Amino acid sequence: xxxxxxxxxxxxxxxxxxxxxxxxxxxxxxxxxxxxxxxxxxxxxxxxxxxxxxxxxxxxxxxxxxxxxxxxxxxxxxxxxxxxxxxxxxxxxxxxxxxxxxxxxxxxxxxxxxxxxxxxxxxxxxxxxxxxxxxxxxxxxxxxxxxxxxxxxxxxxxxxxxxxxxxxxxxxxxxxxxxxxxxxxxxxxxxxxxxxxxxxxxxxxxxxxxxxxxxxxxxxxxxxxxxxxxxxxxxxxxxxxxxxxxxxxxxxxxxxxxxxxxxxxxxxxxxxxxxxxxxxxxxxxxxxxxxxxxxxxxxxxxxxx
DNA sequence: GCCCAGGCGCTAC
DNA sequence: GTAGCGCATGGG
Numbered sequence: 325x326x327x328x329x330x331x332x333x334x335x336x337x338x339x340x341x342x343x344x345x346x347x348x349x350x351x352x353x354x355x356x357x358x359x360x361x362x363x364x365x366x367x368x369x370x371x372x373x374x375x376x377x378x379x380x381x382x383x384x385x386x387x388x389x390x391x392x393x394x395x396x397x398x399x400x401x402x403x404x405x406x407x408x409x410x411x412x413x414x415x416x417x418x419x420x421x422x423x424x425x426x427x428x429x430x431x432x433x434x435x436x437x438x439x440x441x442x443x444x445x446x447x448x449x450x451x452x453x454x455x456x457x458x459x460x461x462x463x464x465x466x467x468x469x470x471x472x473x474x475x476x477x478x479x480x481x482x483x484x485x486x487x488x489x490x491x492x493x494x495x496x497x498x499x500x501x502x503x504x505x506x507x508x509x510x511x512x513x514x515x516x517x518x519x520x521x522x523x524x525x526x527x528x529x530x531x532x533x534x535x536x537x538x539x540x541x542x543x544x545x546x547x548x549x550x551x552x553x554x555x556x557x558x559x560x561x562x563x564x565x566x567x568x569x570x571x572x573x574x575x576x577x578x579x580x581x582x583x584x585x586x587x588x589x590x591x592x593x594x595x596x597x598x599x600x601x602x603x604x605x606x607x608x609x610x611x612x613x614x615x616x617x618x619x620x621x622x623x624x625x626x627x628x629x
Numbered sequence: 630g631c632c633c634a635g636g637c638g639c640t641a642c
Numbered sequence: 643g644t645a646g647c648g649c650a651t652g653g654g
Binding site: 461463467469520555560577580584 | 633634635636637638
Binding site for chain 1: 649650651654
């Protein structure tokens, strides 16, 4: 991690392939997003650090990410944790040069990496958030998924007010482990999804499941196997979480309908590609399937490609 | 009213 | 091991 810590702010230095505009397009994709806000040229994000809510005011620039604290300045020992969150949020650890080397020889990815050069996977460092988000979004459109997430966060999360705006924290497993299925049914989660989410909260609250425990696993397949053993987590959800939370570049949610639609459009097909066809395209992407997927998802936000 | 949504678990064969 | 089905509701 390349950064400096001062008393009143942090400055993080991203690698050269980092396009702030591209990252912002992703961060702005829903007007129902409640876990960050973009305002006055800053990105605002509330984090809970050592038990305290810390509002971060982030200036994203290509050569520097400056983080200031407009409410409470955290202790200097908290600075590293904040920097690590942001480092993971924008997947700044990855060296994308070999992805770009591969992509410029790939007929599907070539135009995407030209158009979106410097786009990085926008991560979700909080495992509970990643699991709840993925499960909530199973088999429903993204707009509805964002509605569910907003209700969930506003019902069970902590918040702070600053200059007339409310900033939210994602609810902790400890809190969700104590609620009932009906509490989530009222927010229009399905009965099943409500059970899955509460069960996962219980597992995480007692430490049976954590990011650390997953990262101990030696291989991708072992991490995936561990996730898939959880009720409500199938192959798609496991790959999604490994991509967005554990930042595994080889993760590949191959059954993803967004991926299918992006490929259909990119290749001007009359129908969505089959799994066999996608497997064939992806042979060339080995080791970078997550980035290939993320760039394809990005293409869905362009009207003119 | 219809089809599709960033799927999954369960059952039957 | 896999094909089929119910879930449960919003968006277009």
